[in-house]
Amino acid sequence: MRTTSLRCCAGALSAAAAALLLSAGPAAADTALPSPSPSESLAPVTTAGSSFLTGTAVQPGQPVQLAGSTGDYLYWSFTSEAGQTNKIAITVTLPPAASRHGRSSWAVDVFDGLRRRQACTAGAQTPTAAARAASVTLGCTLRQVRAWAEPWSGDPLPGTYYVRLAVTELPEQDLGLPMQVAMRITAHDSDDIQPEGGELKTPLTQPVAAGTVLTSAPPVAAEEEKDTGWSWDWLPDLSARWAWTAVGGAIAAVTGVGGYSLTRHPRRRRPEPDGFNRL
């Protein structure tokens, strides 16, 4: 009888462990794999805008290839979501060295949806090309996009991001010469989204349609659905923490039973007097 109950509990334990491992498996695999790179299916972009409003939309993984003139300000835009870390890699093939007069400094600037400058955590953001260099490589790795941030902070938030490529310093005679630009934006997804439970109601994307100047304050929209008396607000959100804690409780119960059974010395395994069972 004892043996049976012990086996039962051991079985339950191992089943629970197996179930846990099984169900955790795919999740682990998800995080281990790099985000699906759609570059194969995406057509290369061959244009760039010349201002924030006209920036060409690019998807992460989509190659960008175009010819331009030194001195052009090239704008692209892409969308990023909470948890993503975006990386921008640009290679500029410079005009022939024979037609140039000196070294040039280049810069890739990244702005968020509110056109606020975003910091790069890694990459050559403002490299200088030597007078004889054939090409120059620029890079920028952004901070991980947060799910929520205080309005007063400049943290990266979900929404539009703008990339601007420009030459910041060059001999004046070298303006307007032909160059080639290749760019690729990659996005690395992460499950660890900070801050937990935070949510930006509307992504950081500013309107592009022309606005209208109002003559008077717009009327307040009628208050829809006032307090109806009953709501489910008091229920906590079923976040991942609830799952972790519930599973932990279950495991604690199993290991508790297991630990309890272990203390039954085999020597004592004999029919107990009646009544003990009911204790």
Next chain:
Amino acid sequence: MIIRRRPAAALLGTLAALSIFGAPPAHADETTPQEPPNVELVDETTPKEPPKVELVLDISGSMRARDIEGHSRISVLQQAFNEVLDALPAEAQVGIRVLGATYPGNVKAVGCRDTQLLVPIGPIDKLEAKTAVATLRPTGFTPVGLALRAAARDLGTGETTRRIVLITDGEDTCAPPDPCEVARELAAQGTHLVVDTLGLTLNDKVRRQLTCIASATGGTYTAVTSKTQLTNRINQLVDRAATTYTQTPAQVDGTDNCTRAPLLSPGAYTDREQFQEHRWYRVQVRDGQELRASVSVSLDRALNRDYGVLLRAVSQDGRELVRGTDAGSGRTDVLSTGLRWSAERKAPDQTVCLVVSNSFSSPTATTAATPGMPLELTVDVVDSSPAPNGPDLGRGWGLLGLLALAGLVSGLVFGWLARWRVAIWMEN
């Protein structure tokens, strides 16, 4: 036995249920599947009118020079034009204006009025346009400023951005009007005019003049060194006019104080701001809403090396709520910043003032202070996002391990206690 087995089975069932719904915590964390970038660009809004482009060609006497890959400038231009016209999309609204094409004489007063509209703006007859361009012969003066003014008139006014592509090989021989001043004046008229320039010579003076025209209107400058480059660039510029935004921002006039400032609804606006000027606007923000604003100031003229722009949100009683700022130095096209602001919960509706100021300055007193520098303002009012609550429970493998250990230890303790009790009971 039955009594014992049942709890074990129940435990198993509970665990299985938990592991189905609970154990994929990593899954639960995931956000919604990635959507394709819905970046605001165009396309959603149907244009009210097609984008318009006018190509302004310099046919002055100097176009005879044979210095582009051994060919004369005019022949390179004509060949490039054949290819450009072939590649034009059917719906493109393109016009062609020439300057210096008809008057062969030496009288400057006459030669400097020499500009004609060769092909009016509209759906283009490719064959006719090709013939018209092919028959052009290099002739006269280079009245660039005048041609720009005329081109702006040809394009008219309207909602969409108008592009002028100026292709020339020589500096303006007819100033005044200085073409760069003309460009700035046209840009200031609020007709959303962009001038892209292509220089057919690497002459220093030409380059300076053309870069000045381009930067005054937010356009580009290209030094043409080959026919392919010329063809590709014109194609690119015509495409750019067609594919970029068709909705231009609304014109607004900011005031010098908050009370009389224009009240803005969400959208994009343009204005002009002079050096050291403060421009005020107002936005209505209701309870539970968040104000978002961004501003860009274009550097359309020669400026001192260091500069900055500041955007502040100020309450009606003059209290600063939040500010966005950016500064820079050196060559750039635009300086921008933005801000977000939302009131505390249960705050009354209020009007928030936005003030844009700058620290630009001019290296010379002669750089015209007026018109001001182009300013682009976008305003949005959205639902505010409340701060998330702190976590109320634990998570992670460490937690599971701890709970398991706690369970094991308490099980052992209870077990030992029970054994000890049984031993004592049996002894007695």
